[in-house]
Amino acid sequence: MGLVGVSVLARDPAWAHWLDPQWLSQQGHALLALPLGPIAVVAGYVLLVLMAVPVLALIVVGATVFGPWPGMAYSLVGMVTGATVAFAFGRFTGAQGMDRLTQGRLGLLSRHLHQRGLLTMALVRFMPVAPFMVVNLAAGALRVKPRDFVLGSALGLLPGTVLISLFTDRLLSAWQAPSVPMSAWLSLLAIVLLAVGGWWWKRSQRRGQRKSPQA
Template structure:
């Protein structure tokens, strides 16, 4: 893969991607959110379509560089534990898919032109590891949701591996944050916080075990 000049079409697509991200950020910072009471009333009146609309709006919000943790907590406050979990997890997976698709369609060609061999080496390193890399990216608290989505779309990670990794990697944090929101909103009772902490504990234990195993493998002579 050789580096080359970016064509006009590629520059336009990359510019469009940047414009979409900036537009989402501006909207997120300037639009006033309705109160919890208003949203709950809207969900009660709209029925199933209300839930579909809430999932769609939440998925769109994840395309902007805003903390997804806050969205999950708000989902728990508004919809309770189980309803909030469904909204936050489904919208997160949909938002992850949309972010990947936008980056792949609008920015991949430009990155190939600019990065050249460096991108080829990165793709080779991720070959066969896309699922694990995505899971780890989603589990890492300091990794912004939007950044992981767009970076995966610009990389060589396959769609199926990315989507499966996102679905799995988003679940523990989503359960925890929705549980916090449900507890604050007094819609699920205090037990939700305890239940939601279980996946986090499991993830920490698994991470410790895998880290120790990797260290042992590195220290063991061949």
């Protein structure tokens, strides 16, 4: 729905300039050229994470504004930094307060985070069982080790960040270029297939987890 809304706005002359990828890229490079530009970008990501902006939107914006590889790096660093801030808030608030705030989802997440290890945290990020912000707060409330949370979050977010950034770059190239080389379309198709394969694998893993207690 979000992509459809953006495409509709992009056709409106009043919004076309503000949503033009080339103009956005110019603004991004100008921001990074400032002395405190990179810090401002990471701070902006932290704010967006705390506002519960979806991870997909954060990665797409990063790839569009800063390019695929710099955007990938800023998205990952910004999301992990924002998640760590929310993690600290969850730890300060405690389990009871977080259970009320997350509307009872803390019990569900506790089953996924009961090992509280780096690998478990990475799997929770890679196969999201709850909204990004809820996981941040719950991990803090459940006393996950800060080292495991930060490293696990980075490792779990990395594959999706890479795929979505590259997909966004190929999609923008196809949108802007009047005639796109076959290699670009093949790259785009490969990324889509990888994303679909990851989604299918994640779904099969969830089904296996649901059946295992009954076995």
